Amino acid sequence: GAGVSQSPRYKVAKRGQDVALRCDPISGHVSLFWYQQALGQGPEFLTYFQNEAQLDKSGLPSDRFFAERPEGSVSTLKIQRTQQEDSAVYLCASSLLIGDRGSHEQYFGPGTRLTVT
Amino acid sequence: AQSVSQHNHHVILSEAASLELGCNYSYGGTVNLFWYVQYPGQHLQLLLKYFSGDPLVKGIKGFEAEFIKSKFSFNLRKPSVQWSDTAEYFCAVNDDYKLSFGAGTTVTVRA
Numbered sequence: 688g689a690g691v692s693q694s695p696r697y698k699v700a701k702r703g704q705d706v707a708l709r710c711d712p713i714s715g716h717v718s719l720f721w722y723q724q725a726l727g728q729g730p731e732f733l734t735y736f737q738n739e740a741q742l743d744k745s746g747l748p749s750d751r752f753f754a755e756r757p758e759g760s761v762s763t764l765k766i767q768r769t770q771q772e773d774s775a776v777y778l779c780a781s782s783l784l785i786g787d788r789g790s791h792e793q794y795f796g797p798g799t800r801l802t803v804t
Numbered sequence: 805a806q807s808v809s810q811h812n813h814h815v816i817l818s819e820a821a822s823l824e825l826g827c828n829y830s831y832g833g834t835v836n837l838f839w840y841v842q843y844p845g846q847h848l849q850l851l852l853k854y855f856s857g858d859p860l861v862k863g864i865k866g867f868e869a870e871f872i873k874s875k876f877s878f879n880l881r882k883p884s885v886q887w888s889d890t891a892e893y894f895c896a897v898n899d900d901y902k903l904s905f906g907a908g909t910t911v912t913v914r915a
Binding site for chain 1: 808838840846847848849850853894896899901902903904905906907908
């Protein structure tokens with residue numbers, strides 16, 4: 688596709704439910720990022736993949752959060768036993784390749800707005 | 805880790821006015837700097853970026869930004885705004901491979 692796509696665009700979950708958020712990066716992009724954007728804030732880093740390898744998951748807020756990218760393309764962010772504080776927009780971004788200088792542009796998807804009631 | 809501060813939370817101005825949004829990051833060394841824009845109902849898009857070279861960077865839609873290393877700043881400017889510039893603007897800096905974002909500035913341009 689032309690850009691990064693994410694689904695669903697909106698998700699309402701009852702507290703305690705599990706959710707799965709999907710990201711389709713731009714074809715050929717090696718690097719994939721997940722960010723969390725709370726209301727009125729900028730995006731905050733959650734995790735980073737290079738191909739299928741999860742190289743950094745330091746931003747995941749708890750062990751209820753889990754991300755995977757098994758074939759180095761599509762990625763899924765899973766949140767188990769959702770809590771109200773998980774309500775946010777979850778953004779996916781992809782890039783051709785990220786070196787240690789972060790010198791490649793990240794392309795963002797439209798995000799998934801998660802509301803936990 | 806890098807932190808980014810944006811000085812204005814909400815800016816309201818009239819068409820044809822000049823715009824300047826402040827951005828400061830926390831520490832030096834080699835940095836890559838970005839301004840992203842999010843128009844209502846749309847996803848984050850890159851306005852401009854600085855990697856090296858000329859500290860005055862020109863981006864899309866008439867925006868420019870100036871990197872001042874001594875001040876750890878990367879302020880965004882536009883000489884004459886249009887109603888269509890109404891959006892949220894985010895400054896970001898690379899923290900190794902990931903981006904650290906400011907909290908964003910909402911810009912409202914009155915016709």
